[in-house]
Amino acid sequence: MADLLQDLSAVQRDAASATEGPVMVLAGAGSGKTRVITYRIANLIGNQGVPAGNILALTFTNKAAGEMRHRVDQLLGPGSSGGLWIGTFHSVFARLLREYIDRLGYSRSFSIFDSDDSKSLIRQCMAELNISQDSVPVNTVQGIISKAKNSFILPADFHRNAADYNQQKASQIYELYARKLKENNALDFDDLLIKPLELFGNHPEVLEELQELFRYILIDEYQDTNRAQYLVTKMLASRHRNIFVVGDDAQSIYSWRGADISNILNFQDDYEDARTFKLVENYRSTGTILQAANSVISRNQRQIKKELVAKGATGEPLTLIEAFNERQEAEKVGDWIRKLSLEKQLDFRSFAIFYRTNAQSRVLEDTMRQHRLPYKIFGSVSFYKRKEIKDAVAYLRFVQNDRDSESLLRIINFPPRKIGDVSIGKLRDFARERGISLYEAIRCAPQGGYQQRLVNALSSFSSVIESLREIAETGTVYEVLNSLFVQTGLLSLLQAENTPESMARHDNLQELLSMARDFSDHNPDAGMLGDFLENIALASDYDETQESDNFVSLMTVHASKGLEFPVVFITGLEERLFPLNCYEPEQMEEERRLFYVAVTRAREKIFLSWAQSRYLYGQPQHCLRSKFINEIDGDIVHTESGRVHGGGAGAAVSVRRTEPVRHSGGGAPPVREKEGMRKGTRVHHAVFGPGTVLELQGRGTQQKAKILFRGSGEKTLMVQYANLKVL
Ligand code: ATP
Ligand code: MG
Secondary structure, three states, X not given: OHHHHXXXXXXXXXXXXXXXXXXXXXXXXXXXXXXXXXXXXXXXXXXXXXXXXXXXXXXXXXXXXXXXXXXXXXXXXXXXXXXXXXXXXXXXXXXXXXXXXXXHOOXXXXXXXXXXXXXXXXXXXXXXXXXXXXXXXXXXXXXXXXXXXXXXXXXXXXXXXXXXXXXXXXXXXXXXXXXXXXHOOEEEOOHHHHHHHHHHHHOHHHHHHHHHHOOEEEEOOHHHOEHHHHHHHHHHHOOOOOEEEEEOHXXXXXXXXXXOOHHHHOHHHHXXXXXXXXXXXXXXXXXXXXXXXXXXXXXXXXXXXXXXXXXXXXOOOEEEEEEEEHHHHHHHHHHHHHHHHHHOOOOHHHEEEEEOOHHHHHHHHHHHHHOOOOEEXXXXXXXXXXXXXXXXXXXXXXXXXXXXXXXXXHHXXXXXXXXXXXXXXXXXHHHHHHOOOHHHHHHOHHHOXXXXXXXHHHXXXXXXXXXXXXXXXXXXXXXXXXXXXXXXXXXXXXXXXXXXHHHHHXXXXXXXXXXXXXXXXXXXXXXXXXXXXXXXXXXXXXXXXOOOOOOEEXXXXXXXXXXXXXXXXXXOOEOEEOXXXXXXXXXXXXXXXXXXXXXXXXXXXXXXXXXXXXXXXXXXXEOOEOHHHHOOOHXXXXXXXXXXXXXXXXXXXOOOOOOOOOOHHHHOOOOOOOOOOOOOOEEEEOOOEEEEEEEEEOOHXXXXXXXXXXXOEEEEEEHHHHXXXXX
């Protein structure tokens, strides 16, 4: 077993075998921090005979935990990792609490409330306290409570220090919410971190038992731990003091969720005898990729300067993809993946596509489907499965077909109209007795003898539906959706909540609006709601049919932490998107760290892409290229055709194309040349897929093409808007 550590460098080996006492590894991306944790576990079990059950390893994702376990088994033989305490903070502490929570007056069969469960409980508390959701949105309350919990502030302390109106209200709700959770014998996600602290405080014997059990504690991604996580691990480690943490301050990207970078920076103060190891060799990326990463991160003021040198070859330059709009961007990404997978025989799993915000996944997903490229979304559900999208689509489906009672039930209380299950039950009975549809029963509500409040709620609902239906008769899909948002105030409600979660939902709905706008622009005939919905239905279906494990990975940059891929596409590199709107210098530095994380995921090749125009808020917006592109040394960034791109360090943001984006006809993407398109030409349309031109009419901006699409039949499209690709 002595050569167990032979796959490590000398300094990695030292870090892996310095098993006693507090140890920290503060080192850059790809330097082997996670690998050292894995080998250290193997070393403890294999060389030092430590029972696996005495080791606690905390990882950032469950996937990482699974991989570590697998690797330990590979190194030591099958089953060796059995008994190891390994997982995320949440999963490990849930397991611990099952063991001991009866001492806090809960039963061991406690439920874990996810974010939705906890929100509905908060709503219930607000109703009981007579606090209207108009004065404080439920998501805001949830955010405040969660932050308090993560900072280990109990309801009573919170109450004493509540500063403004929202906080005072939230403190009342927090108190009741905590009580109700207990009545339900339930813990929310934050409790999984907080309850252990309460347990240790009130029951020192439990703490002692666990301190004895966890002789060795190892923590990955320590820069992103929050206060509660910090405290709980510090308490657990205080007896044996064998605590091993690894991290990289340059990759701290969760401060908005309460992560506290000082946890890693103060490690040495917490443990004066701590030993630190620096890993300076990067085993993951080519020299060029590292040069790019270093040139970017060096611009941050707040950072510990770290050396990072490539072990591998210089490698290829980065390739800059410039596109007219986000669809062309996605298509170019798809084309490159196809090309490289064929030319270089790369599996699809070699590729990852990153984006800054979840909503951006929609266009990328659509393009992957059209190119028949298998893909998988990580860290969130695919666009069409997101709740808010399903809700909005249910409106459209119902406008199209008022007998779709499943959609009706989805939307009748979305946004909330206080139409309860009992009322819906009554309406159903009414419909059944008279042999009419549920919707007809709703429209007849004034004659149904219901309470006035319910009648009002129902008629305001049906008037929304009726007006949408009217618009759908002559208007475009975009107009229908836009009117839905205006009438229900959905977007402003989400905006008012102003939490990261509500803003993500807001952006997703905006993205749906952009999609509808795009669709309506390309299909000028009114009454296309059916086609639009069919398109969405097929898209959702495609998600179900992908089974192979050889797929392109799509994820936000946040979700990519700790991972690596041979080829990485970083998309949407535009000012105000990546970096996202930044108002404070600290925010800009966090955006830059996020970009650093993205760049350092790549092993061999990076593509940077941006679009000159992007639909945002249902309108095409003129975009400026991200400053991050210019922060990379210019000579290592090439154009798609292989020329040195130039620009380079310190250069002012230069948009090479000076002409404005043409927003003709209500904001269509710029005209694309369609030279050589004639009868019989095979083309590709982003929505309808492949087709053949049957006929061309008119010229210039007025030119129309009649096309027979393989899947969708015959369509007449304005060439200017259709963004057709000649095959
Ligand atoms: P991040 O900061 O991104 O989480 P990290 O420091 O955790 O990165 P690892 O993921 O552990 O880095 O390692 C990066 C890559 O380099 C992995 O593929 C790993 O297997 C490889 N690697 C690390 N050290 C060595 C080594 N001594 N020999 C060969 N490969 C190595
Ligand atoms: Mg790592």
